[in-house]
Amino acid sequence: MMLRIQAHLRYGGDFELRVDHEWPLEGVTGLFGRSGCGKTTLLRLIAGLERIRGAAVSFGDQQWQQGRQFVPLHRRGIGLVFQEHSLLPHLSVQDNLLYGYKRTPARLRRLHLPEVSAMLGIEELLGRRIDQLSGGQRQRVSLGRALLISPQLLLLDEPMAALDTQTRREIMPFLGRMAAESGVPIIMVSHSPDEIERLADRIVFLQDGLIQRIETLHESLARPDSPLFDDAGAVSVLEGALGEAGEDGVRPFGPPEARLWIPRAGQASGSRPTRILIRARDVSLSLVDPHHISIQNHLPVTIERIDPPADSRCVVACRTADGQLVLAEVTSRAVSQLGLETGKSLYMLIKSVALLG
Amino acid sequence: MYALGPAEWQAIDVTLRLCLYTTIILLLLATPLAWWLAKGRSRGRNVVQAIVSLPLVLPPTVLGFYLLVVMGPRGIVGKTLQDLGFHHLAFSFEGILMASILYSMPFAVQPLTEAFSNLGRRPVEVASSLGAGALDRFRTVIFPLTRSGFVVAATLTFAHTMGEFGVILMLGGSIPGETKVLSVLIYDHVEAMNYEAAHSLSLLLLIFAFTTLFVVYSLTRRFQVVRV
Numbered sequence: 001m002m003l004r005i006q007a008h009l010r011y012g013g014d015f016e017l018r019v020d021h022e023w024p025l026e027g028v029t030g031l032f033g034r035s036g037c038g039k040t041t042l043l044r045l046i047a048g049l050e051r052i053r054g055a056a057v058s059f060g061d062q063q064w065q066q067g068r069q070f071v072p073l074h075r076r077g078i079g080l081v082f083q084e085h086s087l088l089p090h091l092s093v094q095d096n097l098l099y100g101y102k103r104t105p106a107r108l109r110r111l112h113l114p115e116v117s118a119m120l121g122i123e124e125l126l127g128r129r130i131d132q133l134s135g136g137q138r139q140r141v142s143l144g145r146a147l148l149i150s151p152q153l154l155l156l157d158e159p160m161a162a163l164d165t166q167t168r169r170e171i172m173p174f175l176g177r178m179a180a181e182s183g184v185p186i187i188m189v190s191h192s193p194d195e196i197e198r199l200a201d202r203i204v205f206l207q208d209g210l211i212q213r214i215e216t217l218h219e220s221l222a223r224p225d226s227p228l229f230d231d232a233g234a235v236s237v238l239e240g241a242l243g244e245a246g247e248d249g250v251r252p253f254g255p256p257e258a259r260l261w262i263p264r265a266g267q268a269s270g271s272r273p274t275r276i277l278i279r280a281r282d283v284s285l286s287l288v289d290p291h292h293i294s295i296q297n298h299l300p301v302t303i304e305r306i307d308p309p310a311d312s313r314c315v316v317a318c319r320t321a322d323g324q325l326v327l328a329e330v331t332s333r334a335v336s337q338l339g340l341e342t343g344k345s346l347y348m349l350i351k352s353v354a355l356l357g
Numbered sequence: 358m359y360a361l362g363p364a365e366w367q368a369i370d371v372t373l374r375l376c377l378y379t380t381i382i383l384l385l386l387a388t389p390l391a392w393w394l395a396k397g398r399s400r401g402r403n404v405v406q407a408i409v410s411l412p413l414v415l416p417p418t419v420l421g422f423y424l425l426v427v428m429g430p431r432g433i434v435g436k437t438l439q440d441l442g443f444h445h446l447a448f449s450f451e452g453i454l455m456a457s458i459l460y461s462m463p464f465a466v467q468p469l470t471e472a473f474s475n476l477g478r479r480p481v482e483v484a485s486s487l488g489a490g491a492l493d494r495f496r497t498v499i500f501p502l503t504r505s506g507f508v509v510a511a512t513l514t515f516a517h518t519m520g521e522f523g524v525i526l527m528l529g530g531s532i533p534g535e536t537k538v539l540s541v542l543i544y545d546h547v548e549a550m551n552y553e554a555a556h557s558l559s560l561l562l563l564i565f566a567f568t569t570l571f572v573v574y575s576l577t578r579r580f581q582v583v584r585v
Binding site for chain 2: 104
């Protein structure tokens, strides 16, 4: 399903939004940029909450806005989740969840209360009042409510920005699961590289009201100058299945030829791929497979690219045995001492405790 | 204590009908107007806001005078009505009803505008995204969340209409059963040196006004506490 947007908006004298793009909607699209770059305005334009004159928005073969034609939000089949809690305070949790469900024609209902509340872990909350919920619970109910209209598209406006780190960590798996299991394409506004790396499949980079580029997560992470790399430096994302924990609580991740061991409780194992994030500066390179070392993860890899040094540090992009890209940040001194070059095979060492679940 | 006679009951009847109709009509008119004032982006808002609030500062005689000019047999409205075969609006119940609607307008519009502003745009946007059309949104989200505003608007309008005097006297005169409301009747009693009758009715109005305001303030306070 293609989303096509064409808009030009100027307000306040110094802010301008100029968009003329289209991209396929599948999985999660991250709308990424700094505060004030126009992300939320773009989202509101797609939703039909911002009626910009002369703009054109179409979703597949549905013209949502074109010239004088304008389909109002309540006819677009869009689920919306906002940053701060937006549950209707005069209704119970269950009535909030069913508000949109009841207004969805029966033949269009694909998702129903039992499975959605199970997916989001809110079965026990149904009878509660809104003011009896925590921030994380409210956000999960908001997500469920949006899903229950069986939307054609789900728009999330920084859904985790108002939550504390702990709660964010709780919600994240639910969001990932929702994206994978509901089959509904999602557009998520975020200014957090971490959220984008964990959830997005494709990223729209927005800067000063202009779309800089649209690319997949993997394309973006393979770029040395990716805007996703913040103060913490380059990051890689690995996808794989997470197995059951052994007696020591450490869980296997990925196929046998590229197996990692992750100390992590919480998230359910299953066949559905899980993402883990690896910071390039947590990765070491070794020409031999060392024994007698506390580092648990030794992956055989091949060097695909060595980026030019910056501040006497180099990012070395390596390909794992199962074809995924992992970045290692080492000094340029290490590069020359080990004689690193493209095509060379070696071992990548990653401390288990550094793996960000 | 002076017993209420037929003249008093007639005045009470006129007064209550006037208050009731004014309140109903004003709520219907003020709701969209207040919504527009609270949510609109047009520059005309300040002008409209000022016009709506005029009765708060103008002497009732000014408003009454202009209404008399406009609605009387030679005024634009009055003459047009007469040409169409109707009665002009001066010295009639319909006339003082029109006057009351204008005169009490700010008491309906302001609480509603404030309620709609406080509501914010979020609940309405949420309801739209969940498939609710405009009327549905009003019925199931806007009204339940701004109910206190409606209660305040209705009570204040009702009570303020009951307290009207100058405008009615200017435009309606003092026709029993038609335009003679309680406040005018009290004035007539005083003019006729009938202090006992004036006192009964005055006390009645005083108690009514106090009770109404007391209820309104308790309600708004309670609603504020309930608001999440």
